[in-house]
Amino acid sequence: MKINPFKFGTVVDDPFFTDRTVELERVKEILASNNHLVIISPRRFGKTSLIRKAVRESDRKVLMMDLQLINSPEDFAAQYLRRIYRLFPLERIRQGILKFRIIPVVSLNPATNEVDIAFEPGAPPHPYIEDVLNLLEKLASPGHRPIVILDEFQEIGRLDPAMGNMLRAVMQNHTRINYVFLGSQESMMREIFEKKKSPFYHFGIVMSLPKIGQEAFYEYVSDRLKGMTKNYRAISVSVVSFTGGHPYYTQQLAFAVWNILHRNPAAPDPVSEAIEETITMHDLDYERLWATFLNTDRKILIGLTRNETPALSAKFAKMVRIHAQSTIFSGLKRLVAKGYLIQTGNLYDFDDPFFRQWIIRRRETY
Ligand SMILES: Nc1ncnc2c1ncn2[C@@H]1O[C@H](COP(=O)(O)OP(=O)(O)OP(=O)(O)O)[C@@H](O)[C@H]1O
Ligand SMILES: [Mg+2]
Incomplete structure (x- = not known):
């Protein structure tokens, strides 16, 4: 029986350690x-x-x-x-x-x-x-x-x-x-x-310590998916682009993709399937988490799922209907301090790409 070559959660060393x-x-x-x-x-x-x-x-x-x-x-x-x-x-x-x-x-x-x-x-x-x-x-x-x-x-x-x-x-x-x-x-x-x-x-x-470079992570993921399907290159690209090279979530997604391919090497879209599976698994946690957010924070998070607009712009404020930029700023700070958002320079993004996707799906389906 083949063993899944991805690991997430605890401290990793070779052969699960890459780049750095x-x-x-x-x-x-x-x-x-x-x-x-x-x-x-x-x-x-x-x-x-x-x-x-x-x-x-x-x-x-x-x-x-x-x-x-x-x-x-x-x-x-x-x-x-x-x-x-x-x-x-x-x-x-x-x-x-x-x-x-x-x-x-x-x-x-x-x-x-x-x-x-x-x-x-x-x-x-x-x-x-x-x-x-x-x-x-x-x-x-x-x-x-x-x-x-x-x-x-x-x-x-x-x-x-x-x-x-x-x-x-x-x-x-x-x-x-x-x-x-x-x-x-x-x-x-x-x-x-x-x-x-x-x-x-x-x-x-x-x-x-930044995220792991997407190229290095691509090498790591594709190396381990190589024997599973001839589409491994495209699949590995979608894995690292969905997670943006976040070490933990990349390993988590790759782990789920590997399992799907292991069950069915001809799976038509293993990455979407793996994302779906992971979101479903955490649905209850995300729902509970969502209930804890202030209304301002919810607006900001929803705004950030449409990631073209920088959170600190007038356009963003208009889009999420919060008129004072200072309210947005303190909301962003709070969400970063609690670990839900990651700040890189002036840009803010979700820590957990699955949570981001959960918000998008929920808003589309209900
Ligand atoms: N160099 C790496 N190569 C591949 N995966 C990595 C690497 N570093 C971390 N990871 C992934 O990220 C996960 C978390 O790693 P680790 O526990 O070292 O992070 P941490 O920053 O100490 O986390 P915490 O803030 O929870 O203490 C690992 O289980 C692994 O999946
Ligand atoms: Mg640690």
């Missing part, structure tokens, strides 16, 4: 220097896949943490320390911990062979966060600098409003660690790293 040669090179260059790195992109553009691939291809120690799953400063410190235990010999860590101002309770979990860590509840978080972060710097050596990756870093303020200051105050003194910050809420990430008042202002080199 320039970005990989750049990431590796920065990690080889004494600088820190910030990678920003909308959701599911491939930040995590990119950084994982870059570090996997190095032989350095990597400490990776997803802040979405952390719920307090204590938890941050405990999870960080747990990961240090995966990287260095027990005895060296023990020597370091004995010098902590607040010594945590460390117990070996025999089921997982990992340590569980508990800091005394109620103690102010500053000292143990500082001690834990400094421990890694002390364990590192100049020739073997670890890489610390903090994913979904825009969540930092949720843990504690003072968390940014706390981390910055300690990290800025470290010379043996490369810090990498990933984030998908562009405006929050830019606030953190590009606003003068922010503690992380200019802390690292900021890289924006």
Whole structure:
């Protein structure tokens, strides 16, 4: 039985990873220097896949943490320390911990062979966060600098409003660690790293990850559809043009197209069929989502399904019957912040091309 060669949802590596040669090179260059790195992109553009691939291809120690799953400063410190235990010999860590101002309770979990860590509840978080972060710097050596990756870093303020200051105050003194910050809420990430008042202002080199180039993605898709039908070229072109090279949605659509061709190599229009199938599958989600939008946002979204007119033009305002441009502007900002729209320069487009298509179909059929 043939296996579907497309993958979407989780982190991808070879053979599901394509393109990004320039970005990989750049990431590796920065990690080889004494600088820190910030990678920003909308959701599911491939930040995590990119950084994982870059570090996997190095032989350095990597400490990776997803802040979405952390719920307090204590938890941050405990999870960080747990990961240090995966990287260095027990005895060296023990020597370091004995010098902590607040010594945590460390117990070996025999089921997982990992340590569980508990800091005394109620103690102010500053000292143990500082001690834990400094421990890694002390364990590192100049020739073997670890890489610390903090994913979904825009969540930092949720843990504690003072968390940014706390981390910055300690990290800025470290010379043996490369810090990498990933984030998908562009405006929050830019606030953190590009606003003068922010503690992380200019802390690292900021890289924006774009979609994958349509040509490179065409190669990837057509290579995998080649054996399925003689029309594979035209089919691959329609796949990448429908998704515009969005990494996740391209893999999702190609996955569905492959299944259709696998069932019926003579399917007359597998791309439309796959789009239809995907929209039907998500119909209920889209309906629920639609119900949550303000009327202004609905007008804007509907206007954007007719994509010839730029959203910030007088023509657009007239078309969607919203008279104040400022209302459109704040609606667009809101929709970008929530991840429904993607902004490129002055242009706005749907994040999810299937949702866009759902709106079009619904308006045509009812
Ligand atoms: N280089 C790539 N080549 C092909 N597909 C990719 C690539 N990078 C990402 N993808 C596709 O996008 C999906 C999401 O990738 P990933 O989880 O790395 O993105 P992310 O930006 O970290 O997402 P999130 O914002 O949800 O954390 C993958 O499952 C895969 O389908
Ligand atoms: Mg990610």
